[in-house]
Amino acid sequence: MQDQAKELVTKFLKSDNRWFSLIRDIVFALLIVALVMSIVYAYSGSVTPLVAVESGSMEPHINIGDVVLIKRPTEVVTYKEGKTTNYQSFGNYGDVIVYRPNGDANMTPIIHRAMYWVNAGDTLPNKQKVEHAGYITKGDNNLEIDQPSLFSGMPRLEPVKPEWIIGVAKLRAPGLGYFRLALPTVVDPLLLGSNIKSEYAASTAPHLLLPLTVASSFFSLE
Numbered sequence: 492m493q494d495q496a497k498e499l500v501t502k503f504l505k506s507d508n509r510w511f512s513l514i515r516d517i518v519f520a521l522l523i524v525a526l527v528m529s530i531v532y533a534y535s536g537s538v539t540p541l542v543a544v545e546s547g548s549m550e551p552h553i554n555i556g557d558v559v560l561i562k563r564p565t566e567v568v569t570y571k572e573g574k575t576t577n578y579q580s581f582g583n584y585g586d587v588i589v590y591r592p593n594g595d596a597n598m599t600p601i602i603h604r605a606m607y608w609v610n611a612g613d614t615l616p617n618k619q620k621v622e623h624a625g626y627i628t629k630g631d632n633n634l635e636i637d638q639p640s641l642f643s644g645m646p647r648l649e650p651v652k653p654e655w656i657i658g659v660a661k662l663r664a665p666g667l668g669y670f671r672l673a674l675p676t677v678v679d680p681l682l683l684g685s686n687i688k689s690e691y692a693a694s695t696a697p698h699l700l701l702p703l704t705v706a707s708s709f710f711s712l713e
Contacts, residue, residue: 539657542589543667544602548630552582553660558667559602561589561658567626571607580660583631587660590628592648594655602660603628603637609650615639625650 544557553559564586568576573584581587581604589602605626614620615627619639628651629636639647 542600542602545599546630548632549581549587549602549604550632552631553587553602553663554665556666558664559589559660560662560664562661564588564653564656564659567605567653567656567659569605569607569626570629581631581663588626588628588651589657589660590626590651590655591657592655593646594652600657601628601637603630603633605651606636621650623650623652625652625655627651 540560540562542559542561544553544555544559547555567588568578568580568586570583570585573579573586578584583604585605587602587604589600591600592598606629607627608624609615609621609627610624611622612620615638616636617639621638627636627638637648638650
């Protein structure tokens with residue numbers, strides 16, 4: 492029995508049959524993708540380590556169609572802090588974060604730069620006092636901070652609590668997110684993902700597309 496199994500494996504690995512070769516190539520490709528995905532998940536520590544960027548609010552440092560690798564935050568360096576310590580990411584001071592607006596899991600996440608921290612009772616530039624502590628955020632390509640802006644009829648955005656942060660942006664793969672963004676909304680449930688269109692947001696890449704996205708990303712990261 493063992494000899495027969497060994498013979499079948501040897502035939503599979505060395506056969507010139509085109510179908511065997513095709514299956515062999517697919518198996519090897521899946522193993523490589525699985526290895527890369529394992530590394531990505533281990534590094535990220537996030538359930539959704541990749542996001543596809545939908546808007547130009549972070550241009551010119553992060554563009555529409557980019558895929559961004561995020562990491563679960565242990566700490567967030569704000570623009571204000573980064574300017575003091577000369578810490579930069581994505582072409583400017585401070586960290587770029589992906590967060591859920593007002594902590595709402597049903598809303599599309601936003602990818603913007605953390606500008607500074609406010610405490611409850613602090614006053615924003617528009618003279619409004621904040622009700623709770625959190626990060627003030629802003630798109631690099633936007634003139635105004637997010638809080639307490641109104642986006643497409645949404646509730647006013649509140650300062651970002653640490654628990655609302657999905658991850659800190661670490662790397663980007665230019666243009667790889669166009670495939671994700673081009674998918675018709677009707678097929679999204681089948682892909683276990685969401686693609687809620689907005690003017691400011693990032694869509695988490697659906698899990699069934701991760702093998703393709705991850706495999707491509709690691710060959711074109713800058």
